[in-house]
Amino acid sequence: MNWQQAIKSFQAYLRLERSLSSNSIEAYTRDIDKLAQFATVDPHNHIGPEKVTLADLRRFLVWINELRMLPTSQARILSGIKAFYKYMLMEDLIAADPSELLEAPKIQRKLPDTLSYDEINRLISIIDLSKPEGPRNKAIIEVLYSCGLRVSELTELKISNLYLDIEFIKVTGKGDKERLVPIGGAAIKALKIWLHELRTHVSIKKGEEDMVFLNRRGSRLSRVYIFMLLKDLAILAGVHKNISPHTLRHSFATHLVEGGADLRAVQEMLGHESITTTEIYTHLNRDYLRSTINQYHPRA
Incomplete structure (x- = not known):
């Protein structure tokens, strides 16, 4: 089996068995493509996917490190390779998983900026509701923060x-x-104003009739537009942080946990498979931790 055949069968598995999105499949494919590139870079020592050993994978990690990839990128690639060889083992294409003992690079978890409730209010209040796109943009920010959506979930x-x-x-x-x-109620109110008072005046393109958020040409909004909208609003509102749609998602989870929400409930709302992923979003400030100790510890 050559690399091209192995990657195609892996893609079919991800699509049919794991029901992954096209974006996720493309990300896995890029990871395996890098390993294939490394394994075939020497024409005199071509290594097929079933012949790769633990030693080869360790040399591969050294290779991508020399390309000055960030530890986070290296860890993501390693995750893709581990998934690939688990598939190969499951399909009896290899006798043993060469990636089983491969260790990922140490990653320092860096939490993104979190907006305070006051800063979120400033973003919303700075929107010019007299402009045609104003009520729509207000609904966008309200929904992102109220529901903790990913940007792709909002645009779709x-x-x-x-x-x-x-x-x-x-x-x-x-x-x-x-x-x-x-x-929440504020997001519902903003949505109803956009849907019932302004969206009805947009000439909607065929196939986009069911989309909530549309541009002036009647097509669904792009992810890039949402990013640029938030950047512009932050400047106008005097919020000096590097914010993105994910900042509102992070703020949503952080404010819930600081308010006493159960972590499992937050996990469900964010759509995380693992609770450990949700824990990244629980950036608890010192005042909250101190108040928790004072409230619940018997010797506080």
């Missing part, structure tokens, strides 16, 4: 998945997995 949000009467929305997350997320 459908009207048919809004259950505003019971204060829930249905979201399609990573791997096309659906989940129900509660939505």
